[in-house]
Amino acid sequence: MLEIKGLKVKLEEEDKQILKGVDLKVEAGKVHAIMGPNGSGKSTLSYVLSGKDGYEVTGGEASLEGEDLLEMEPEERAAAGMFLAFQYPVEIPGVGNMTFLRTAVNAQRKARGEEEMSAAEFLKEVRAKAKSLKIDADMLKRPVNVGFSGGEKKRNEILQMALLEPKMCILDETDSGLDVDAMKLVSEGVNALRDAGRGFLVITHYQRLLDHIKPDVVHIMADGRIVKTGGPELALEVEQNGYADILAEVA
Amino acid sequence: MAVAQRKQEATEARLSAMAVPEGGAWITEARGAALARLREMGLPERRDEYWRFTRPDTLNQHEAPVADTLDTQEAPLFDGFERIKVVFVDGVFDADLSDDLSGEGLSIERLAEAAQSDIHWARDVYGMLEAAGQDPVQRPFAAMNSAFATDGVVIRVTGKVERPVSLIYKHASDVSDAILHHVIRVEEGAELTLLENGPAAARFNKLMEIDVADTGAFHHVRAQGRDHERRAVTHMFARLGTESVFKSFTTTVNGVLTRNECVIELTGDDAIAHVAGAALGDGDFHHDDTVFITHDAVNCESRQVFKKVLRNGATGVFQGKILVKPGAQKTDGYQISQSLLLDDDSQFLAKPELEIYADDVACSHGSTSGAIDEDALFYLRARGIPKDIATDLLTLSFLAEAVEEIEREDLRDEIIGRLEGWLERRRG
Ligand SMILES: Nc1ncnc2c1ncn2[C@@H]1O[C@H](COP(=O)(O)OP(=O)(O)OP(=O)(O)O)[C@@H](O)[C@H]1O
Ligand SMILES: [Mg+2]
Numbered sequence: 147m148l149e150i151k152g153l154k155v156k157l158e159e160e161d162k163q164i165l166k167g168v169d170l171k172v173e174a175g176k177v178h179a180i181m182g183p184n185g186s187g188k189s190t191l192s193y194v195l196s197g198k199d200g201y202e203v204t205g206g207e208a209s210l211e212g213e214d215l216l217e218m219e220p221e222e223r224a225a226a227g228m229f230l231a232f233q234y235p236v237e238i239p240g241v242g243n244m245t246f247l248r249t250a251v252n253a254q255r256k257a258r259g260e261e262e263m264s265a266a267e268f269l270k271e272v273r274a275k276a277k278s279l280k281i282d283a284d285m286l287k288r289p290v291n292v293g294f295s296g297g298e299k300k301r302n303e304i305l306q307m308a309l310l311e312p313k314m315c316i317l318d319e320t321d322s323g324l325d326v327d328a329m330k331l332v333s334e335g336v337n338a339l340r341d342a343g344r345g346f347l348v349i350t351h352y353q354r355l356l357d358h359i360k361p362d363v364v365h366i367m368a369d370g371r372i373v374k375t376g377g378p379e380l381a382l383e384v385e386q387n388g389y390a391d392i393l394a395e396v397a
Numbered sequence: 398m399a400v401a402q403r404k405q406e407a408t409e410a411r412l413s414a415m416a417v418p419e420g421g422a423w424i425t426e427a428r429g430a431a432l433a434r435l436r437e438m439g440l441p442e443r444r445d446e447y448w449r450f451t452r453p454d455t456l457n458q459h460e461a462p463v464a465d466t467l468d469t470q471e472a473p474l475f476d477g478f479e480r481i482k483v484v485f486v487d488g489v490f491d492a493d494l495s496d497d498l499s500g501e502g503l504s505i506e507r508l509a510e511a512a513q514s515d516i517h518w519a520r521d522v523y524g525m526l527e528a529a530g531q532d533p534v535q536r537p538f539a540a541m542n543s544a545f546a547t548d549g550v551v552i553r554v555t556g557k558v559e560r561p562v563s564l565i566y567k568h569a570s571d572v573s574d575a576i577l578h579h580v581i582r583v584e585e586g587a588e589l590t591l592l593e594n595g596p597a598a599a600r601f602n603k604l605m606e607i608d609v610a611d612t613g614a615f616h617h618v619r620a621q622g623r624d625h626e627r628r629a630v631t632h633m634f635a636r637l638g639t640e641s642v643f644k645s646f647t648t649t650v651n652g653v654l655t656r657n658e659c660v661i662e663l664t665g666d667d668a669i670a671h672v673a674g675a676a677l678g679d680g681d682f683h684h685d686d687t688v689f690i691t692h693d694a695v696n697c698e699s700r701q702v703f704k705k706v707l708r709n710g711a712t713g714v715f716q717g718k719i720l721v722k723p724g725a726q727k728t729d730g731y732q733i734s735q736s737l738l739l740d741d742d743s744q745f746l747a748k749p750e751l752e753i754y755a756d757d758v759a760c761s762h763g764s765t766s767g768a769i770d771e772d773a774l775f776y777l778r779a780r781g782i783p784k785d786i787a788t789d790l791l792t793l794s795f796l797a798e799a800v801e802e803i804e805r806e807d808l809r810d811e812i813i814g815r816l817e818g819w820l821e822r823r824r825g
Contacts, residue, residue: 196779197775197778198775198779199771219778219784220775220779221778221779221782221783221787223779224778224779224780224781225781229779232779235776236772236776238773238776238777238790238791238794239794240794240795240797240798241791241793241794245790246777246780246790249782249786249790250777250781250782251781253780253781253783253786254780254781257783289794306780310780310781
């Protein structure tokens with residue numbers, strides 16, 4: 147599904163190398179988790195994969211189902227099946243959430259040569275999916291993320307994911323800011339999407355999310371590299387001992 | 398005084414080619430007074446303080462520069478709305494295209510007719526609000542309008558009128574040079590919604606005097622026609638009584654030159670005045686909003702919300718002032734002017750001013766000029782929305798604060814639909 151080889155990335159504006167050769171492969175049907183200290187480059191990796199400006203790829207490659215991601219515009223990546231649930235979802239005053247969601251779904255359908263959804267069809271779909279995430283009608287009417295609480299923003303990300311049905315889902319700290327119940331809701335939303343044709347990359351600092359969304363593989367990222375890969379037990383180890391031991395071991 | 402003399406000569410030269418129309422006693426007096434005002438102040442020049450950002454030369458020249466009419470396939474604005482249509486073609490009233498000009502709680506007359514009578518209620522308003530609005534900032538094209546306007550409507554509102562009066566300005570001749578003057582008097586407790594749309598003429602000088610009595614309400618939604626080469630200089634002069642409401646919104650798309658002046662005097666306590674504008678400029682576009690709001694009563698509220706989206710070398714100008722006179726305590730004044738510059742060639746020139754002579758007031762103003770929010774753009778694109786559509790969504794969202802000033806939801810939706818349609822066609 148997602149294949150990253152030796153990916154090196156620096157900031158465009160300054161001479162700062164952030165990713166120093168990332169190797170990672172997420173197979174269809176699998177959930178991979180990435181943990182790692184603050185500032186190790188996890189969000190940067192997710193941004194570079196989804197096409198954000200401001201980064202320069204200085205080496206390596208990244209592909210989604212064999213297609214070179216790095217050559218594509220952000221919207222093309224999205225249409226190809228890439229989805230990033232943002233660590234910090236952006237507020238967009240003046241654009242209604244509903245308008246935004248429908249524009250996104252139809253733009254992707256159009257790009258893939260599929261029929262656009264009618265307003266009525268779409269409304270039905272949104273209502274059903276919003277309900278299971280406990281997103282009320284008012285949140286759908288309001289401008290995108292404006293005045294949403296931290297947890298509401300995260301649920302709105304998962305709603306978008308559920309509507310867009312991407313192939314490759316990257317979740318960047320979707321658990322941060324969620325209360326216990328919301329964490330369960332969001333996890334259920336993610337688990338409902340798990341299937342043989344879809345890959346997940348879950349970035350998190352805490353084992354708690356991984357109790358709900360059970361990963362197949364856990365990676366530790368440090369200083370711009372994946373320094374250790376293991377099974378779910380690796381996350382438990384981090385939870386108990388922090389990163390010191392692991393970092394010492396690979397140093 | 399070389400400058401004054403040159404100005405005077407230029408003014409006389411221009412006036413020599415114009416004729417004050419014939420009319421009854423009251424209007425002849427008003428026109429004469431306006432002509433004297435114009436002679437006194439002279440036509441504007443680049444060096445005049447309020448013409449630094451907008452070149453007046455094409456407005457000053459004897460003949461209107463040629464402006465092609467734009468052929469669009471889209472349905473006319475406000476189509477399907479219950480309204481009383483009053484149609485002008487190149488600045489001349491067209492009875493055949495217009496509706497029957499009668500409605501409950503409302504009298505509508507052509508200026509040309511009202512001008513024939515020797516006495517008319519409009520004498521207390523015509524040229525009067527304009528004259529009062531000449532101080533402290535001179536507005537020569539307004540005086541020119543009062544002196545030379547041949548057509549327009551004179552509206553008196555005595556009830557709460559549901560059906561909007563809809564002034565439609567068609568543009569047919571590519572050299573038309575039109576001057577229209579409207580007078581509106583909203584009596585106590587009465588209410589009117591006025592709509593205006595259309596490109597009007599190659600060159601259009603339009604003035605509207607709005608006298609809102611105590612507890613009266615005036616709502617105004619205007620869409621300036623999209624002919625690329627048209628020029629317009631418009632004025633609104635409003636006088637607001639106690640607890641009256643004045644809300645005006647204008648959207649402008651295209652037009653090589655537009656200068657919209659709005660002069661409001663809050664003379665009664667607890668009055669409310671909101672003026673808003675949303676402009677979309679592309680290429681050869683110059684749009685100027687010049688606003689002057691005077692608070693001369695207690696506990697009044699005024700709001701100015703002006704937004705402009707500029708690209709491909711378009712220019713936006715905002716000159717907005719709030720003047721709070723001595724004793725106008727508890728004034729609540731708000732002013733914001735913002736531009737969204739979609740490229741480096743476009744520019745926004747702003748001159749926000751506050752002048753306050755009362756101590757217990759809350760006034761704020763802000764002016765910003767910025768590019769598109771890259772984080773928002775990326776967020777939309779990451780969801781699969783192509784860059785051009787995402788940019789248009791953000792453009793509309795930028796204009797939203799101004800458009801939201803339109804109180805009636807159906808009118809607001811109509812304007813949003815227009816802006817969306819225009820952006821969509823532009824994307825092709
Ligand atoms: N646009 C930028 N300008 C300056 N520094 C940046 C920029 N983007 C990333 N960095 C730096 O790159 C490093 C990696 O940042 P990144 O956000 O990817 O870390 P992270 O692993 O997601 O951290 P966290 O766990 O705190 O979310 C940090 O040192 C950060 O300050
Ligand atoms: Mg991060």
